[in-house]
Amino acid sequence: MASRVALSVLDQSHAASGSTQKNSADRQPAHSRMQLGPRVVIVGAGPAGIAAAITLNRAGAVAVVIDKAGFPRDKCCGDGLTTGALRQLEQLGLVPETVASFTPVQNVWLHAPNGQDRHFPLPTGAGTFAATATRLDLDSALVDLAVSTGVDIRQRTSFSNIEVYDDSVVLQTDCGPIVADYCIAADGMWSSTRKALGLGTPGYLGEWHAFRQYWRNVAPAAASDLHVWFEPDILPGYVWSFPLPDGRANIGFGVLRSANEVGSMKKIWPAILDRPHIRAIIGADAEPESPHRAWPIPARVGKLPLTSHRTFFVGDAAAACDPLTGEGIGQALQTGVSAAKALLAHDEPAAAAAAYERSVYEHLTVDMQFADRLSTMLGNRTSANAALATAGASAWTRRNFARWLFEDYPRAILGTPKRWARDLFTQPGAYR
Numbered sequence: 001m002a003s004r005v006a007l008s009v010l011d012q013s014h015a016a017s018g019s020t021q022k023n024s025a026d027r028q029p030a031h032s033r034m035q036l037g038p039r040v041v042i043v044g045a046g047p048a049g050i051a052a053a054i055t056l057n058r059a060g061a062v063a064v065v066i067d068k069a070g071f072p073r074d075k076c077c078g079d080g081l082t083t084g085a086l087r088q089l090e091q092l093g094l095v096p097e098t099v100a101s102f103t104p105v106q107n108v109w110l111h112a113p114n115g116q117d118r119h120f121p122l123p124t125g126a127g128t129f130a131a132t133a134t135r136l137d138l139d140s141a142l143v144d145l146a147v148s149t150g151v152d153i154r155q156r157t158s159f160s161n162i163e164v165y166d167d168s169v170v171l172q173t174d175c176g177p178i179v180a181d182y183c184i185a186a187d188g189m190w191s192s193t194r195k196a197l198g199l200g201t202p203g204y205l206g207e208w209h210a211f212r213q214y215w216r217n218v219a220p221a222a223a224s225d226l227h228v229w230f231e232p233d234i235l236p237g238y239v240w241s242f243p244l245p246d247g248r249a250n251i252g253f254g255v256l257r258s259a260n261e262v263g264s265m266k267k268i269w270p271a272i273l274d275r276p277h278i279r280a281i282i283g284a285d286a287e288p289e290s291p292h293r294a295w296p297i298p299a300r301v302g303k304l305p306l307t308s309h310r311t312f313f314v315g316d317a318a319a320a321c322d323p324l325t326g327e328g329i330g331q332a333l334q335t336g337v338s339a340a341k342a343l344l345a346h347d348e349p350a351a352a353a354a355a356y357e358r359s360v361y362e363h364l365t366v367d368m369q370f371a372d373r374l375s376t377m378l379g380n381r382t383s384a385n386a387a388l389a390t391a392g393a394s395a396w397t398r399r400n401f402a403r404w405l406f407e408d409y410p411r412a413i414l415g416t417p418k419r420w421a422r423d424l425f426t427q428p429g430a431y432r
Contacts, residue, residue, distance in 0.1 A: 037061025037062070038181040039182075040052070040343060041184075042063060042183075042184045043183065043192070043193050044185070045065050045139070045153055046188070046315060047138075047329055048314040048315025048316075048335055048336035049315070050065070050092075050142040050145070050336070051142075051334075051340070052339050054151065055344075056340045057146070061340075061344060065154065066159065067157065069155065072136050072137070073136065075135035075139060076293045077212070077295075078240055078252060078327075079135060080327065080329075081132060082329075082330050084334070086128055086429060086430035087429070088330060088334060089142075089333065090430040090431055092333070094142065096128075101132070101134045102133045103245055105129075105242075106225075107225040110391075111228065112384065113231065113385055120399070120402035123429070126432070128430050128431045129430075132243060157173055157174045157175055162193060162196045164197070164310055167181070168181055182343055183312070184312045184314055185311060185313045186314045189316045191316075193313070199305055205257065207258070207299040208255065208256055208323075209254065209260075209296050210326060211254070211265045211266070213290065214244075214251075214288070214289050214290045215248065215250075216287060216288075217286050217287055218249045218283050219284075219285075222241045222243060222251075222286070223247050226242055227240065230378065231272070235378055236375050237254050239253040241281060248289070251282065252292075254326045298319035298320075301319050301321075301364055301368050302360070304318065315332035315336065323375055324375045325371075334363055334364060341359070367412045374411075400425060
């Protein structure tokens with residue numbers, strides 16, 4: 001058997017219009033089944049799509065990734081990397097030094113609504129438990145990693161239609177029709193694939209909305225440590241300052257749409273930056289190096305269909321972000337890997353879909369439901385102050401709350417005993 005073959009490209013005349021499921025007799029056979037795994041076309045070269053592509057490629061399957069953008073390209077994000085995300089990246093083979101702006105984080109400071117500042121140190125000598133890297137650099141490094149392992153990535157390539165057959169899917173793209181056994185949609189919150197299949201949610205704008213700006217010449221406190229302010233007027237949202245190399249920082253804030261007026265974010269941004277307790281950390285000499293950017297964040301995994309016939313939704317297309325923090329990189333990587341593994345393990349589409357949905361539930365849905373409930377506690381000043389006081393009560397609680405916050409272990413670990421492990425509180429981070 002051949003170890004790898006290119007995805008088949010149908011003649012344009014054989015590609016009919018429409019995105020409904022069709023009988024395979026409606027078109028000519030366009031490929032050989034001689035390969036070690038399924039042939040998968042992946043829409044989107046962000047972390048979710050690349051994680052799926054590398055996982056498939058390593059197992060001998062055929063993966064082609066298309067993305068309408070050219071890399072490097074910016075992506076609105078807080079640029080934070082949790083322990084969970086770092087472990088996923090390490091398993092994919094990412095070398096931190098290949099990411100230009102990769103910055104390990106040792107110290108986390110949480111600033112309560114009552115003004116109390118609490119220090120949450122992450123473990124030392126056991127790997128990296130938190131880091132930052134701009135999405136411009138991180139996504140490009142992942143694309144380069146995928147290319148180096150043999151993944152076919154077609155940049156600046158869009159698709160206009162998807163057709164679903166009994167035994168395949170056909171994507172009409174800028175470079176011609178692409179035939180594959182499956183499609184993995186990693187194309188963001190407003191997934192074009194989901195819309196083309198009639199599964200879009202009209203009017204959906206996400207659960208969170210975030211506002212970000214890059215700054216230079218920040219004070220040492222902002223240049224080295226990670227800060228989060230729980231400001232009373234934007235709870236359960238928060239303001240952040242995440243360090244980057246060369247005296248830079250990603251500074252921004254995020255709010256829940258259900259509790260805040262998104263349209264006022266631009267107006268209140270200067271006032272937030274000028275609050276004395278925030279300016280004291282950022283520094284008087286700090287200045288913006290780029291315009292601010294805002295973006296919505298979907299955080300409702302389990303509430304949208306995760307699959308359609310021969311189609312799997314991952315990352316933001318699956319609304320797989322943390323409803324407590326808005327974090328999405330770790331979740332994107334997890335869903336991408338889970339979708340790929342499901343396809344590799346099962347020959348039948350229904351079985352693969354069931355396996356993927358089960359994996360997402362076990363790895364993410366339970367924890368995200370717990371995080372959603374916890375975010376309600378941070379919705380008012382009293383409970384937020386109490387929660388942070390409890391978390392900072394001792395050296396043990398500070399250390400382990402920081403690890404929990406950065407997804408060192410599952411959000412709902414106390415309520416899911418089957419996931420308890422002997423080394424739960426001592427396991428190392430990434431990049432040891």
